[in-house]
Amino acid sequence: MNTPKISVIIPVYNVEKYIQDCIESLIHQTFKDCEFIFVNDGSTDKSKLIIELYLEKDSRIQLVNQENKGVSVARNEGISIARGQYIAFVDADDWIEKDMYQRLHDTMEQYQSDIVLCNMFGYVNGKQFISGYEFPKEKRLGIDFIQDTLWRHLIQKDDLYSSCNKLFKAAIIKDNAINFPPGNKLSEDNVFNLKYFNKIQSFVYIDYTGYHYREVAGSAMRSILKMNYFENILRLYQVDYRRYLDLKFSDEEIEKIRSEKLINNTISLIHFYFVPTPQLSLMKRIAMIKQMLYNEDVVGVIHKYYQSLYDKGGRYDQFILKAVKNQSVVKLYIATSYSRYRNK
Template sequence: MPKVSVIIPVYNVERYVEKSIQSVLNQSMKDIEIILVNDGSTDKSAEICDRYGEKEERIIVIHKENGGLSSARNVGVKAASGDYIGFIDSDDYIESIMYETLYQMAERDSADVAVCGVYDVYKNGKVPQCASRETFVCDQEEMFGHILLGEKISGTVCNKLIRKDVAKALEFPVGKLFEDAFYSALLVQKIKKVTVTTEPMYFYVHRSDSITTCGYRRKDLDVIEAFEIDKQLAISHFPKLIDKADFALNSAYLRVLDKILLTRGYRKFPEYKIVKKYVKEHGKDIVYSPYFRNSRKVAVQALRINILLYKSLLMLNEKVNRKQL
């Protein structure tokens, strides 16, 4: 039985998947099982998976009909036999010591989950999501608070190593975007102890053609649904975290509003008025929140004056971001 099972869902990523697979094969920890779940790819991704499966005994290849990222991850979890389970997106890659470090942390601290930091990777370089370097152990409430803020513990599942019995008891929500946000709410209710290093070892690659960078679709509202669930979880189980849950939910609304405004013909979307109304009504909460950056507070104040003024600030910021991709 391997110490760690790593699940990599694969769908039409022929340009990226080899680097992702190779980063796992190059891990300093060798007692790793790698499960490649080809989710009905129509490019050469399936062939690449099979080629690696034939030459590397640690790799298991599963082919299935396209069902989305959550479906592929769920299939991988069922097939996993390691003591701990990790996830990697097939266009990302990891530091060579990541799984050895996380495994040792989990065993040392008898933790349900081990977490490392994340680099945001752009064509012009990489930026750590957390500026400070810290190591600490926390309980479920503190973990949830950090996830809501998204700095010391990122909301992604891919920078985590999860004890097998915990991972096997959970499922990713099939048919939802921002599946990690939904999963996090389930995960924090299943664990007692988490061990964390903010040292970045996971490389999250920002692609100009990814799902998260395309124009607005109604499915983008899933992120609001996910953080509404988080808000209810805070109210029912973690009342000390309500202000952080408010921050996360307000951030989700802003994220959707931004995506709508950056899509041509934005006024035609029925959600536009609803989302804009919410942001304007919660503008004071955003401005006085200790968690929002000053640039975001200024933009929200501009929105209360005029939507076009807000959009002009948004487009200026987007222009800077696009140069990085």
């Protein structure tokens, strides 16, 4: 059996409505030298059956079935059997452009890079947007840029943590036993990417949008009922980045960067909780917001870094920040309602 150039790992759990779009986008890639490893994580719908139908038609497709153990275990299982020189990840309810792996592979080969990164399409409330980056484009970026700029970005923002808009070297993953931590439903990508980025010597960013992230209607709010997103924000704030990255920054600088991210993420979540929904009463959402406003980490950080955050923001941002500092739910409700009205 020939060794494929790219192994694509797709964890699958109850996505019968979307899995066909995903499979079609994979098997019609212009880059043909791939294997597609679908790891069925105990689906109870027709997801497995749909994959089996394609399995008969395309020899590049593999299907692994396991009991429901979560996306991290499913991805790790895929890594363990992947034979490709490069590894990629796709979520089973998303899809990709037909030339995505051609573009990523050719860039990886051209620049002899340890990782290639591209943009993503996202969809919120029926509107499409592109998540891009302000890194130099189409250029091999070396260890100095990685340590000075890329690692700062990893601490400061969350937009680099998806595993799905990247092409990884299998040797780096396997030689360093890099995997996804089981049991952490919200931030499994974070740890994987931190470990991987700590082992690279170069990376390339291409200003090309190849991955489509599907926001299933109501999925975000339904997941709020099952998961505590604020708990995840706190968990990210409490990450010991020195455990994963050989950082040159001082402890004070790291603390400032991650503290400002805590406040920005908290404010984003406040905006989200104030969006009207029949799935969660206003009183319940207000209670969740109060929990955030009175959290000791949030209170401590906003008092310590209030002025630097205030000086960076516009008038609206400053109003929101002041309301958070003063724990004013009423002002936050008015401001976020006004923002939604203006952005209709």
